[in-house]
Amino acid sequence: MVKITFVDAGGTARTVEGEVGSTVMETAIRNGVPGIDAECGGACACATCHVYVDEAWREAAGEPEPMEEDMLDFAFDVRPTSRLSCQIRVKETLDGLTVTTPAKQG
Template sequence: MSKITFIEHNGTRHEVEIADGHSIMEGAVANMVPGIDADCGGACACATCHIHVDPEWLERLPAKSDMETSLLEFAPSPTEGSRLACQIKVSPCLAGMTVHLPEAQH
């Protein structure tokens, strides 16, 4: 289990324990983190699990797939740290990671 901290656009923090091997999106949904809608259930088809990853964690993440990159082009408020939570599997090297939630998901 690894702890991931979600910070809503209003500053509200949610510290969530997610089983290694599960996606950040799965952990957010299981723990009812507001702002992670996950409409496609993790199929990388909707971008409703858009998150902003703090810069110090970006190098630890796998590269974005072409599909993820394409979907993020249509996400609200994309940043250099924009990722889809369904595409990031939790592992011990991500324990303690902080992600920020955009104000709205599409």
């Protein structure tokens, strides 16, 4: 299992375990992490699973693909480290990943 820390807009951190091969969004939903709405269920069609990847993890998490970049246009308060958590696959190299949820979802 891979540990992922979700920090909400108020600064509260929750560390949960994610299964390799799942997504960061699926991990959040399975663990009841607030701030991840995931209205489309992970189809990269709604931008309600928007997160900010901690700068230290940006390279490991990767850059958004063009379809994800298009969906980020609908997200609230997009930043250079913005990603849709449905598009980040959990892998061993992401053990310790920290992401922050925005104050509100798109």
